[in-house]
Amino acid sequence: MxxxxxxxxxxxxxxxxxxxxxxxDWPVVYILKNSTEAYIGETVDAKKxxxxxxxxxxxxxxxxxxxxxxxxxxxxxxxxxxxxxxEYIAADGKYKLQNGNKGLSNHNYYNRELYKSKxxxxxxxxxxxxxxxxxxxxxxxxxxxxxxxxxxxxxxxQLDIVRAIYGSLISGEHTTHIVNGEPGTGKSVLAxxxxxxxxxxxxxxxxxxxxxxxxxxxxxxxxxVFSKVKGLSSSMVIGPSEVVGKEFDLLIVDEAHRLRRRINxxxxxPYDKANKYYGLGxxxxxxxxxxxxSKSQVLLYDQxxxxxxxxxxxxxxxxxxxxxxxxxxxxxxxxxxxxxxxISSLLSNSETKTIKLKDYDLRYFxxxxxxxxxxxxxxxxxxxxxxVAGYAWKWSTKNSKDKTDYDIDLDGLKLRWNSTNIDWVNSxxxxxxxxxxxxxxxxxxxYVGVIIGPELKYNKKSGKLVVDKKQYxxxxxxxxxxxxxxxxxxxxxxxxxxxTRGILGTxxxxxxxxxxEHILESLPKSTI
Numbered sequence: 001m002x003x004x005x006x007x008x009x010x011x012x013x014x015x016x017x018x019x020x021x022x023x024x025d026w027p028v029v030y031i032l033k034n035s036t037e038a039y040i041g042e043t044v045d046a047k048k049x050x051x052x053x054x055x056x057x058x059x060x061x062x063x064x065x066x067x068x069x070x071x072x073x074x075x076x077x078x079x080x081x082x083x084x085x086x087e088y089i090a091a092d093g094k095y096k097l098q099n100g101n102k103g104l105s106n107h108n109y110y111n112r113e114l115y116k117s118k119x120x121x122x123x124x125x126x127x128x129x130x131x132x133x134x135x136x137x138x139x140x141x142x143x144x145x146x147x148x149x150x151x152x153x154x155x156x157x158q159l160d161i162v163r164a165i166y167g168s169l170i171s172g173e174h175t176t177h178i179v180n181g182e183p184g185t186g187k188s189v190l191a192x193x194x195x196x197x198x199x200x201x202x203x204x205x206x207x208x209x210x211x212x213x214x215x216x217x218x219x220x221x222x223x224x225v226f227s228k229v230k231g232l233s234s235s236m237v238i239g240p241s242e243v244v245g246k247e248f249d250l251l252i253v254d255e256a257h258r259l260r261r262r263i264n265x266x267x268x269x270p271y272d273k274a275n276k277y278y279g280l281g282x283x284x285x286x287x288x289x290x291x292x293x294s295k296s297q298v299l300l301y302d303q304x305x306x307x308x309x310x311x312x313x314x315x316x317x318x319x320x321x322x323x324x325x326x327x328x329x330x331x332x333x334x335x336x337x338x339x340x341x342x343i344s345s346l347l348s349n350s351e352t353k354t355i356k357l358k359d360y361d362l363r364y365f366x367x368x369x370x371x372x373x374x375x376x377x378x379x380x381x382x383x384x385x386x387x388v389a390g391y392a393w394k395w396s397t398k399n400s401k402d403k404t405d406y407d408i409d410l411d412g413l414k415l416r417w418n419s420t421n422i423d424w425v426n427s428x429x430x431x432x433x434x435x436x437x438x439x440x441x442x443x444x445x446x447y448v449g450v451i452i453g454p455e456l457k458y459n460k461k462s463g464k465l466v467v468d469k470k471q472y473x474x475x476x477x478x479x480x481x482x483x484x485x486x487x488x489x490x491x492x493x494x495x496x497x498x499x500t501r502g503i504l505g506t507x508x509x510x511x512x513x514x515x516x517e518h519i520l521e522s523l524p525k526s527t528i
Contacts (some may be wrong), residue, residue: 090145091143195211213437265320347495387415387433
């Protein structure tokens with residue numbers, strides 16, 4: 001059984017550990033802490049490792065030690081529990097960690113589920129009783145600091161990319177790195193991890209770097225995350241316009257498909273001023289600014305998540321002289337790659353095969369009121385359950401303070417669009433509202449209820465999806481488009497993005513009855 005032992009972190013403790021069965025030649029996990037900072041580690045020789053820590057100036061600031069031991073521990077279990085502790089203690093926010101994040105990677109081993117259960121049901125609860133941890137695990141799993149933590153244990157695939165980019169940097173190369181990946185493959189996690197990784201390494205710790213986030217909402221969220229991590233700061237998270245006039249060793253761009261062109265802007269003056277600074281004409285893009293302002297770049301990119309004509313063109317990304325990497329492992333959606341492939345086929349006019357998922361809650365609701373009730377119920381149980389929709393209804397309530405006003409009327413259910421664009425998924429009224437693509441792209445939800453609006457229909461005769469341009473209400477999403485095929489591509493990308501937000505489940509409701517019938521033909525009756 002897992003037990004937590006408490007000691008003062010001082011030289012006298014070394015003598016005490018010498019006679020303990022877990023003090024030498026046995027795998028343990030430990031926490032060193034003071035009132036504001038902590039360090040988490042694992043070792044097979046606690047006495048020797050503590051002696052080393054006592055000689056470290058940073059560790060000398062810590063005064064309490066907690067050793068977690070278990071008669072069933074092995075080296076793999078200790079590494080796994082260490083990784084979980086780092087991830088959750090960092091997200092808990094009570095302590096800033098002195099840990100770096102090098103080498104944190106996921107791997108499977110014998111009886112891993114047993115040790116996961118011990119962590120969740122014994123270790124974490126005891127740490128809460130000792131007032132080392134504050135929040136329950138489910139609260140932490142829903143937090144932004146957990147989702148975007150630089151202490152995430154990476155997959156081998158992710159870690160290989162980080163090491164390749166790092167190797168390129170220390171070799172002196174000035175290179176553009178493009179990391180391609182579909183929704184949920186861990187692009188944002190990799191971006192945050194990489195920033196921490198570079199700034200803690202002796203060879204790169206003095207690099208001037210920044211994380212560029214094109215979307216205002218996600219940028220604000222990541223600023224909060226960076227402000228709570230030792231070695232990072234909120235000022236490192238910036239918008240594309242903030243690179244202008246500065247020089248960086250490295251710029252990491254998350255959601256790079258949302259970098260803008262000079263199209264459909266609310267104001268052209270600052271954009272034109274930036275282009276003029278770099279000697280660019282009207283064809284200059286935010287991508288050009290990124291390239292001009294930095295020696296090396298990392299672009300986290302998915303062309304299928306470009307959702308408005310103002311987004312950077314795919315051919316402009318492809319034209320870069322760059323190194324390419326690909327993320328393929330599905331890390332968000334519990335339905336895995338099978339579910340992602342189903343959504344891709346559903347929205348690509350290819351043959352859609354019937355899907356059966358064991359560990360994912362995929363349901364179609366013919367009654368929109370029932371879907372809303374289920375989302376509200378699941379939000380109370382798990383948190384972060386939200387309704388979202390395609391932009392097929394005018395935002396009439398944008399400037400209205402009258403709570404009885406509404407934007408969407410479906411079978412008598414009256415709903416309002418998101419009342420804020422900033423961090424909407426965590427806002428107090430989100431459960432009673434409907435989010436649009438601009439509020440949820442880049443975010444994870446536990447459950448998502450997706451309303452497919454009247455702008456997307458199904459033609460039975462041709463067997464194809466068709467777009468009704470008149471029903472698409474995002475003015476900047478269709479302005480300047482002359483090719484109907486381009487608009488269709490953006491709308492399909494929007495729905496693919498919305499339908500891949502849910503970690504535990506996705507619910508669907510269609511306005512177009514022919515599209516409803518088409519989707520129902522692909523789903524088991526038990527999901528309807």
